[in-house]
Each structure stands twice: as C-alpha cells, then as structure tokens.
Amino acid sequence: MTQPEHLDEILYPRIKPYDRGELLVGEGNRVYYEQCGNPEGKPVVFLHGGPGAGVSKWHRRFFDPERYRIVLLDQRGCGRSIPHASDPDADLRHNTTWHLVADLELLRRNLGIETWMVFGGSWGSALALAYAQTHPEVVSEIVLRGIFTLRRHELEWFYEGGASAIFPDLWEDFIAPIPVLERAHLIEAYHRRLTDPDPAVHVPAAIAWSRWEAATLTLERDDELVASMSEPKAATAFARIENHYFLHGGWFREGQLIGGVDAIRHIPAVIVQGRYDVCTPIMTAWDLHRAWPEAELVVVPDASHSASEPGIAAALRAATDRFAG
Numbered sequence: 001m002t003q004p005e006h007l008d009e010i011l012y013p014r015i016k017p018y019d020r021g022e023l024l025v026g027e028g029n030r031v032y033y034e035q036c037g038n039p040e041g042k043p044v045v046f047l048h049g050g051p052g053a054g055v056s057k058w059h060r061r062f063f064d065p066e067r068y069r070i071v072l073l074d075q076r077g078c079g080r081s082i083p084h085a086s087d088p089d090a091d092l093r094h095n096t097t098w099h100l101v102a103d104l105e106l107l108r109r110n111l112g113i114e115t116w117m118v119f120g121g122s123w124g125s126a127l128a129l130a131y132a133q134t135h136p137e138v139v140s141e142i143v144l145r146g147i148f149t150l151r152r153h154e155l156e157w158f159y160e161g162g163a164s165a166i167f168p169d170l171w172e173d174f175i176a177p178i179p180v181l182e183r184a185h186l187i188e189a190y191h192r193r194l195t196d197p198d199p200a201v202h203v204p205a206a207i208a209w210s211r212w213e214a215a216t217l218t219l220e221r222d223d224e225l226v227a228s229m230s231e232p233k234a235a236t237a238f239a240r241i242e243n244h245y246f247l248h249g250g251w252f253r254e255g256q257l258i259g260g261v262d263a264i265r266h267i268p269a270v271i272v273q274g275r276y277d278v279c280t281p282i283m284t285a286w287d288l289h290r291a292w293p294e295a296e297l298v299v300v301p302d303a304s305h306s307a308s309e310p311g312i313a314a315a316l317r318a319a320t321d322r323f324a325g
Contacts, residue, residue, distance in 0.1 A: 004058060010313045011061035023110060025076070025103045027094035032080035033073040033107060037065035042140075042325050043113045045104065046072045047131075049122030049146070052241030054079025054234075058308075062119065062316050067324040071116070073107060075100055075127075078237045085237035088197060092244045097251045101131050108138060117323055119316075121145035121307050122280060123242075126250060129257040132264045141323045142269040142295075145316060146277055146305045147285040149257040150250035154284055159187050159246065163278050167216055174212035177205045191247050194240050203232050206239035213242075216278050219304040261292040269295035270319040274303035274312055 017034035025031050037060075044063055048055045055072045063070045076095045077085035085092065104127075108116060115138050120128030125144040132139045148154065157163060164171035175183055182189040193205035207230050214229035215221055229235060253259075269292070273285035282299065289297040298319075300311035307313060 004308045006310065007058065007061070007308065007313050010310060011058070011317055012063065012065055013061070014057065015060050015065050017060075022081075023073075023103065023107050025099070025106060027099075028083065029076050029094065030082050031073055031076060031103055031107070033071060035111070036060045036070040036072070037063060037068045039069055041065075041067050041069040042323075043069045043071065043111075043116035044119055044320070045108070045116050046070065047104075047118065047120035047124035047127045048072075048075065048079075049120075049124050050078065050238055050242055051075055051100075051123045051127070051245050052078045052085065052238040053123075054081075062307075062313075063320050064324050068320070069113075071107070071111065071113075073103075076103065077241050084233075085240045086233045088199075090237075090240065092241065095241065095244065096248070097127065097130055097245070100127055101134050104131050105135055105138075114138070115140045117141040117143065117320075119143045119320070121316075122148050122305065123245075126150055126252075126257060129260070129264075130250075130252075132267065133257070133260045136263050136267065139264070139267055142264065142267055143272070143316065143319045143323070144269065144295075145272045145307055145312060146280045147271060147273060147288050148280040149255075149284055149288070150246065150252055151255055151258075151284070152249070154280065155187065155246050155249070157281065158279055160185075163216065166278055170212060170215050174208055177208050187243060187246050190239070191243050194236075194243050202240075203236060206236040207232065209239035209243065210235040213279065217304065217306045218309055219274070219276055219302065222306070222308070225306070225308075258288050258291050261288070265292060265294055268323065270315075270322075271295050271297045272300065272312055272315045272319065273297065274300050274305055274309065276303065277305040279305040 019035040022030040074081040303309040
C-alpha cells in the first residue's frame with residue numbers, strides 16, 4: 001500500500017531507515033528488519049497485522065522520529081522475509097505465534113535493546129499480547145489497535161458467516177471459490193485450496209480471501225487498498241499465513257490472551273478501537289478492557305478497522321506521543 005496522503009497532516013513526516021538487516025531465526029528463515037528515527041531514542045517495535053501483511057513505509061510515521069528508535073520487521077513468510085509464503089514449496093510448519101515471539105526476543109537482544117515499547121494492530125495486537133505476557137520484564141509500554149485474540153467466536157464472526165449480515169454482497173464473492181457442500185467449515189475449505197500446489201487453485205482462492213478482508217477494513221471502501229491486497233504474490237502469502245494461523249487458533253488456549261493480562265497489568269497501555277470495526281468487532285476490545293481496566297480504551301466513533309483511518313491514526317499518534325518520554 002502506498003503512503004496515504006490523507007495522513008500527512010496527522011502522522012509524522014516520511015522517513016527512511018538508517019539501518020536494514022536480515023535476522024537468521026532458524027529453520028531456514030531470514031526475517032527482514034529496519035530501524036528508523038533516532039538511534040539514541042526510546043525503542044519501540046511495530047508489529048504488523050495479518051499475520052502475513054508485512055510492513056509498509058507509512059508504518060514508520062506513528063512515532064516521533066526525534067524521540068523514538070523505531071524497529072519494524074516483516075514477520076516470517078511475508079514482506080521481505082524469506083522464504084516467502086507465496087513460494088510453491090512454502091512450508092509453514094515453523095511459522096507459529098511462538099516462533100514469532102521467539103523471533104522478537106532474538107531481535108531485541110541482537111539490537112542491544114534493554115526494554116522497548118510494543119505497538120501492534122489487528123493480528124499485531126495478538127502478537128503484542130503474546131510477546132508481552134511471555135516477556136513482561138522487557139516491555140515498557142503497550143499500544144494496541146483493532147483487538148484480535150483469535151477466540152473461536154472471533155474467527156467464526158469474520159470467516160464463517162457472521163459478518164455476511166453486514167456485507168452480503170462481498171460475502172458472495174468470498175464463498176464463490178468454495179463448493180456448496182464445503183461451506184459449513186470455510187476456514188478448513190480454504191486451507192485445502194490454499195495449500196494446493198497448483199496456482200490455478202491456490203491463487204484465485206488467495207485473492208478471494210484477501211479481497212474479502214481488504215474490502216471490509218475501512219468504514220468506506222478503499223479501492224487502492226483492495227487492489228494492493230489483491231496482487232497475486234502478496235495475496236497468496238497473506239492468505240496462506242492467515243489461514244494457517246486461524247486453522248490452529250493461533251496456537252492459543254481459548255481465551256488465553258485476555259485471561260493472561262495479570263502478567264502485564266502493571267505495564268502502561270492504550271487500546272485504540274474503531275466503533276464500527278467489522279473485522280475485529282469492538283466486543284473483543286471491550287472484553288480485554290474489562291479484564292484489564294488499567295489499560296486506557298479509546299473508542300474512535302467514526303472508524304472501522306484500518307490504522308489508515310484518520311481517527312484511528314490520530315489516536316495512535318496521541319498514544320505514542322504520550323509514551324515518548
């Protein structure tokens with residue numbers, strides 16, 4: 001996705017990395033990372049969504065580049081990390097939540113960072129919670145957006161028919177690649193197609209999966225976003241990785257992330273949530289806030305899910321400004 005011009009008055013100016021690298025994390029995986037801003041500033045790590053979406057240039061702009069040392073990475077299998085999940089022989093066995101948690105800790109140590117702020121949206125909010133609950137001693141603050149914890153009813157809402165009540169037209173396109181007799185379990189049906197080695201099978205399925213999400217991310221449809229997420233290579237990696245994680249419930253116990261907030265209750269935190277988020281409805285942010293009232297909940301009244309929506313972007317920048325020190 002190109003840098004959204006409508007955010008130029010909300011976010012910090014465009015910046016370039018002062019450092020780029022690849023982290024060897026094992027099992028043949030190399031994870032791309034970059035650092036921006038002030039090398040002596042407050043460390044923060046940006047965790048992208050999906051899983052499988054990768055980072056974009058505009059993700060650097062949520063943080064004051066004079067006060068933050070900004071670390072961004074493409075999680076396993078996507079973006080500039082290799083091997084890429086769109087490859088014909090892609091193997092996702094070593095791509096799980098707990099592999100990603102270990103990758104983050106390895107990156108922190110390799111960069112010589114003692115503690116850092118963790119910033120994550122959508123799937124990134126789940127990864128942020130999982131990482132912080134595993135390593136609370138190295139997390140200084142937490143900023144979350146579009147809360148997603150992969151509970152069964154969250155997955156069923158968006159991928160098994162709940163959201164079709166709001167987008168019945170788009171839902172028809174989503175289920176089109178799946179035969180009628182397989183539509184009772186769409187995540188499983190998609191898994192069979194996304195893991196098929198034949199591009200004639202997995203590419204159309206990947207595009208349908210990715211377009212469904214792209215078309216529902218914003219309060220008003222963003223055609224540029226839909227087009228970028230429908231590009232075959234990116235869509236294939238995105239859909240394969242997402243489906244792989246969702247099929248396994250993120251390798252979480254049901255309700256694990258909300259149930260585990262005692263480990264992070266002491267960490268200053270802000271939760272930003274769009275009121276009309278269809279992908280990750282506000283019910284999950286509310287459940288997290290009830291379990292963790294110490295975390296501030298900011299509900300944006302005129303937004304859905306995407307961090308590119310003006311109200312959400314402004315709330316996220318306000319949170320990072322507060323924690324900049």
